[in-house]
Amino acid sequence: MIGRGQDIFDYFRFAISIALKAEDKYEKRKAVVGAIGWRRDGAIVHAFNAGDQRHRSPQTHAEFRCCRKMEKYAPEIYVARITRNDGKMALAKPCSTCFAILKNRKIQRVYYTISDFEYGVIDFKREFEKSGIRFL
Numbered sequence: 129m130i131g132r133g134q135d136i137f138d139y140f141r142f143a144i145s146i147a148l149k150a151e152d153k154y155e156k157r158k159a160v161v162g163a164i165g166w167r168r169d170g171a172i173v174h175a176f177n178a179g180d181q182r183h184r185s186p187q188t189h190a191e192f193r194c195c196r197k198m199e200k201y202a203p204e205i206y207v208a209r210i211t212r213n214d215g216k217m218a219l220a221k222p223c224s225t226c227f228a229i230l231k232n233r234k235i236q237r238v239y240y241t242i243s244d245f246e247y248g249v250i251d252f253k254r255e256f257e258k259s260g261i262r263f264l
Contacts, residue, residue, distance in 0.1 A: 136206075139164060140217065140241050143208040147176040147190065158212055161220055163194035165205035165235070173197040191226045195233050204237040205230065217241040221248060 147162030161177045175193035187193075191207045198205070209220035220240040222230060227250070230238055236253040 136239060136247060139206040139239070140208040140247065143174070143190075143206050144210045144217070146174045147208065147210065149176060159209050159218055160212065161190040161207065161209045163190035163205055163207045165194050165198050166203055167198050168202060189223065189226050191222050191238070192229055195226075195230055195235065198233065198235070200234045202233070202235050204239065205235055207238065207240040209241055217244045219243075222250070 143162035143164045144160075145162070146164065147160035162174065163176075164172060164174045166172060173194055175190045175197065177190045178188045178193065191205060194205060207220045207222060209218045210216065211218050219242055221242075222238060222240065230250075231252055234252065236251075238250040238252070240248050240250075242248055
């Protein structure tokens with residue numbers, strides 16, 4: 129659902145702006161993570177990592193929390209991490225638990241930051257179509 133004239137990093141910057149809202153609550157973190165996505169009805173959903181360093185449950189991860197707000201077969205989700213010390217984008221690839229949840233919810237694509245100039249894509253849609261699942 130990348131819009132015309134939209135750079136994918138615009139979506140990452142939006143996810144980071146969501147993550148920075150949590151910054152006051154969790155000042156000891158070395159990085160913050162935000163996620164945004166679209167439901168099939170076009171509504172934007174977003175979340176940031178909750179909990180502190182002692183609570184590392186995947187249920188506190190931004191992509192997990194964002195996915196809970198989305199219905200199955202949602203088109204895509206963007207996950208971005210920014211480091212607190214230098215303000216640069218960093219690796220935000222979902223953990224194995226979040227990966228399984230995103231796949232189970234049949235999210236079609238997951239975009240995640242690698243650095244300020246790189247991003248990765250997990251393309252579940254292609255995998256689902258090979259197994260006979262079709263999207264609208």
